[in-house]
Amino acid sequence: MTPHTSSADAVVIVGGGFGGLFSSLAVHRQLPDCPVVLIEPRKQFLFQPLLYELLSNELQEWEVAPRYSQLVSNKGICWLRDRVIGIDRLTHTLQTLSGDRIPWGQLVIATGSKPNDFGIPGxxxxxxxxxxxxxxxxxxxxxxxxxxxxxxxxxxxxxxxxxxxxxxxxxxxxxxxxxxxxxxxxxxxxxxxxxxxxxxxxxxxxxxxxxxxxxxxxxxxxxxxxxxxxxxxxxxxxxxxxxxxGNQPDFPCLQPPPSIIRGRLAVDGDLRLQGSTDIFAIGDTAITIDHPVPATAQVAMQQGEAVGEAIATLRIGEKPPMFQFNDRGEMLSLGIGDATLTGLGITMAGPLAFQLRRAAYLTRMPALSVGVRSAAAWLINR
Structure with a gap:
């Protein structure tokens, strides 16, 4: 875990899934001198679309679940292995499970979702x-x-x-x-x-x-x-x-209470919490009524990148741009060595689609070194 350093000027990201990790990397890239704190209780990032290949041993755990210490090392990002239990919007502070009270300049809520059993017994x-x-x-x-x-x-x-x-x-x-x-x-x-x-x-x-x-x-x-x-x-x-x-949004308590729509945090088109100038909410936790987007990893990754640009824009006194989702299609695993994909002018199924799906995900890995090592392992084991 990176040593904890935070200040009232820091960008703090709550949640280390696709949206949170990509946000932290994007903010650091846009604002290399700005302190960035990523708060995530798990020790490993999980590339969930490839869990099926991990189950079948077509991939190894290090390819699908790299450690946060590896992903944020040498990037000036402070990874705090903890869980946020409360956010005070008025004092610009948040409370963690371990008892830390952390200040923030801009806050990104990207805590994702959890399974929804809909109250069904058993x-x-x-x-x-x-x-x-x-x-x-x-x-x-x-x-x-x-x-x-x-x-x-x-x-x-x-x-x-x-x-x-x-x-x-x-x-x-x-x-x-x-x-x-x-x-x-x-x-x-x-x-x-x-x-x-x-x-x-x-x-x-x-x-x-x-x-x-x-x-x-x-x-x-x-x-x-x-x-x-x-x-x-x-x-x-x-x-x-x-x-x-099904899943349901999972986010910490916010005070004063924000606007909630269908159980998710209501955000404006620029991904800021409705009624807030410095809190962003992305991924499965958020919903934009005017520009709805699916709750997928693809959306969360693009929103993470957009948050980096938005915060950099805010810090020079300008209004953040509206988020525009670029739908790159859908890829599905259909068994060992088989897949189907549509999008970006491609419609394909079978072993070649499986290889293209895996290659496409490798390019989206949050740390190039992990993706390169995974690609090398794939080529060696073919």
């Missing part, structure tokens, strides 16, 4: 998510257990057929090799409701090819240790359940 007790390294380790153990036990009616349930649920279903089907059936349960009438028609069609074909059983228009009423109960008391037996049905 989800927390009997279900796993797929958003961190612990989830990856749990699923690896689950797959190994299915291979050892060889139960004739073994089944794994995945709730939520958005991108996470679909990508995870495809990857797990390849890893299980028929040792357990996968049930993909979706409340809506189609998988990947926000995806392009091409990606949705390719994903449907992949799921069918891998014998994943899809349950559409199906609501979960409760989760038990060995079964998931659906509407009208129908149930599916399982030996493991993964909940990917």
């Amino acid at each position: 989800v927390r007790e009997h279900g796993s998510g797929f958003c961190n390294l612990s989830d990856v380790r749990y699923l690896r153990q689950l797959v190994q257990g299915f291979h050892r036990r060889r139960h004739p009616n073994a089944a794994l349930a995945i709730v939520g057929a958005g991108s996470t649920g679909v990508e995870l279903s495809c990857k797990l089907a390849d890893l299980l090799e028929g040792k357990a059936r996968i049930h993909l349960i979706e409340m809506g009438d189609s998988i990947l409701p926000n995806s392009s028609a091409f990606n949705r069609e390719r994903a449907n074909a992949a799921l069918e090819r891998k014998d994943v059983i899809i349950h559409l228009n199906t609501s979960v009423t409760r989760v038990e240790a060995n079964r998931v109960v659906l509407r009208e008391d129908d149930a599916i037996a399982h030996q493991g359940l993964v909940w990917t049905a």
